[in-house]
Amino acid sequence: MxxxxxxxxxxxxxxxxxxxxxxxxxxxxxxxxxxxxxxxxxxxxxxxxxxxxxxxxxxxxxxxxxxxxxxxxxxxxxxxxxxxxxxxxxxxxxxxxxxxxxxxxxxxxxxxxxxxxxxxxxxxxxxxxxxxxxxxxxxxxxxxxxxxxxxxxxxxxxxxxxxxxxxxxxxxxxxxxxxxxxxxxxxxxMSEINGRILPGSIEERLKLYERVRECESGGVKFHLSRKYFLNYRLLRAYVKFNNSILPSFFFLYSNFKRENVKFSLNETAEICDELRDGVTLLSLKRFNKLSKKNYKNVIEICKHPLDVNDELSLRREICGDFSQNPIIILDEIHAGRYEIYAKNVTYNDSREILSLE
Structure with missing residues (x-):
């Protein structure tokens, strides 16, 4: 049959x-x-x-x-x-x-x-x-x-x-x-262009059940439990400086109150963290210091970002626990007029977690 x-x-x-x-x-x-x-x-x-x-x-x-x-x-x-x-x-x-x-x-x-x-x-x-x-x-x-x-x-x-x-x-x-x-x-x-595995994604489930099969074949006892969390997806985002689009990297859980944020800066800086709607700008130089990395430019970060857990850990260091401040990395932060166009969604979700017995 x-x-x-x-x-x-x-x-x-x-x-x-x-x-x-x-x-x-x-x-x-x-x-x-x-x-x-x-x-x-x-x-x-x-x-x-x-x-x-x-x-x-x-x-x-x-x-x-x-x-x-x-x-x-x-x-x-x-x-x-x-x-x-x-x-x-x-x-x-x-x-x-x-x-x-x-x-x-x-x-x-x-x-x-x-x-x-x-x-x-x-x-x-x-x-x-x-x-x-x-x-x-x-x-x-x-x-x-x-x-x-x-x-x-x-x-x-x-x-x-x-x-x-x-x-x-x-x-x-x-x-x-x-x-x-x-x-x-x-x-x-939805998936990131660089192929990073996001929380709650099908790619994460593929990895999880790969571990399940490994545990079963190796005779390792394990337990699967469902955990609920606040998930996040960035739908679109870019930064304009004096009417020109800049290379930029947006941290996970950068939550925007509105799709268009405008502000002006009067001086060059490595970090600006008191901007409209809680926006925080980081220069590449400051990001490399905080992450202990040596990225050459923001484009390189976009192609090879930090591990998700490392990025979330760095978010906590910059903005504290449970923060949803928009954090954006730029090659340099200069005085001038900035416009940020971004749309994201946060939503209740669940995922399975494997723990060894």
Whole structure:
């Protein structure tokens, strides 16, 4: 039996139930989910599915990431609600292509772990399976394991085995609508140009679950706990000096009350910390002294910034604990007219923390 797999939380329980009910069947997992966006999230989910399948000794095949092909079929369906026409198309696309894979491998039946998801319409999925096998020598298997407490058992097992529990379905349209309803930024689509790993980012989760797999393979006991914190993203920012844009670096948690701040300086300085809206300017020279670095210019800082924890530590040193003062590094601070254009967002967020037992 070919089992189309969407995520580890659904497949971990579903595969166990299938193995019990179809004990004579060889199960092959097929991760085919080109709807998942961004690609880093796709990789995150695949790696955790592989971790789950490895624990059960189930072969797993990674399908092609046909994102453009999937996306082309969503035209006109972008604003459909959850369980609407876009979901029907998505199920047909993924399960239909999984059926082709089953035929290629010589399998005789097919199912999908999407049937386990409490947020999916069971009838839509059953129809997708039946449509997928039409014209093939394949049997569609649509079993509702959610019933009789199955969903509760599913989540208890996922929690016990420390699986990655994503917080959105997968596609960019569902993600955008969900974050809009939550009044949160779509941080999953944001990352720093220099590739630094930001708190609460998918890149941070990838690193975390890499450690999880290392601990499990090494027999090291560990614990995962969810911690809540104030997250931050800088959406755009630049500095003008006498109508010319300057190279600049904005510290994390530089929180701006307004998108445009203007002020004038009467003299050259290494640090200016009593400016409008709490803005603090640092010269490169003063930044190098404080950070014990030897950057040649601000552009170099932008390309190779401090580690996030080191930057936050330096923020505390400059502005004190819990500060959200805008801190901006410039090559030099001269007398003249300054204009700062910036927009940021701060929001309540959570992240998982791994601690060794």
């Amino acid at each position: 070919l089992v189309h797999i969407c995520c580890s939380v659904d497949s971990h329980y579903f595969l166990r139930r299938l193995r019990a009910d179809f004990s004579n069947e060889r199960l092959i997992g097929y991760f085919y989910d080109p709807n998942i966006h961004p690609y880093s999230e796709y990789v995150m989910r695949f790696l955790d599915v592989k971790r789950s399948c490895d624990q059960m000794g189930i072969e797993l095949i990674m399908g092609e990431y046909d994102y453009e092909a999937w996306l082309s079929g969503t035209k006109g369906l972008e604003n459909e609600p959850e369980k609407g026409k876009r979901c029907v198309y998505c199920f047909e696309f993924r399960v239909g292509n999984s059926a082709k894979k089953a035929v290629e491998l010589g399998e005789k039946s097919i199912t999908t772990t999407l049937l386990m998801s409490p947020k999916k319409d069971f009838i839509q999925l059953e129809n997708a399976l039946n449509n997928a096998v039409r014209g093939y020598d394949l049997t569609a298997v649509a079993i509702d394991y959610r019933k009789n407490g199955g969903t509760n058992e599913q989540f208890e097992l996922a929690k016990k085995d420390k699986l990655y529990h994503q917080n959105y379905c997968g596609c960019v349209f569902g993600l955008s609508k969900q974050r809009e309803a939550q009044k949160l930024p779509v941080s999953e689509l």
